[in-house]
Amino acid sequence: MSRIALVDDDRNILTSVSMTLEAEGFEVETYNDGQSALDAFSRQMPDLGVFDIKMPRMDGMDLLQRVRQKSSVPVIFLTSKDDEIDEVLGLRMGADDYVRKPFSQRLLVERIRAILRRQEAIASDETETPEDTQVMVRGNLSMDPLRHAVKWNGRDVTLTVTEFLLLQALAQRPGFVKSRDQLMDVAYDDQVYVDDRTIDSHIKRLRKKMRSADPEFSAIETLYGIGYRYNEE
Secondary structure (H helix, E strand, O other): OOEEEEEOOOHHHHHHHHHHHHHOOOEEEEEOOHHHHHHHHOOOOOOEEEEEOOOOOOOHHHHHHHHHOOOOOOEEEEEOOOOHHHHHHHHHHOOOEEEEOOOOHHHHHHHHHHHHHHHHHHHOOOOOOHHHHOOEEEOOEEEEOOOOEEEEOOEEEOOOHHHHHHHHHHHOOOOOEEEHHHHHHHHOOOOOOOOHHHHHHHHHHHHHHHHHHOOOOOOEEEEOOOEEEEOOO
16 A cells, blocks of 8 residues: 655645545545655655645745655645746656646546556566666666666666656667657656656756766757757767
8 A cells, every 4th residue: 555645735635635545545644734744754755745835834845855855755746727837846856747736636646646656667577577677777877677776977866756767768779869758658657648848847857866976967968849869978
């Protein structure tokens, strides 16, 4: 049973969404502000977090930033209808996805299941072929799918589930272009729609993390209007 942390200052959302998730077989922990959630996470991280952005004491952005200092646990943001800037910032900070308020609880459940399935596929050798579970080495890059481990020039790089899958898809075939649609298919289930901006934000965050290990990192090339390409260094 996966543990979901639901963090929102709206008690109606906490009550209704937690009931829906529990009916779907999840274990749910609810918090009405970011600081309370962070205190609980210091004792035990959930399997996935659903964070509202605007909250008292500590908002969702600050909470995500604190979480990312010690964990790559998947996070979905709940954003207001017109908060496009917040959505982009959240993705660049390391969120895996976002759902806009007011939202369909069925959509939220599907997005949670999609991310957890992706995480399980990375971690389990039972859901992948033997070739896919082998450590992949591309120049300075090393990726171990079973351990969700990435190294660049021997230095560890911590990636979220989405970032890992995007980098893996690009690095599997150096020199070949992957369109945004192809990358969406890799990172999201068919029933989950995301726009181009979401993929671009994940790529920007991925580049930033790789450059933390090597300021000269330039292996991911943007082909404007086409997509992205991994160039082996």
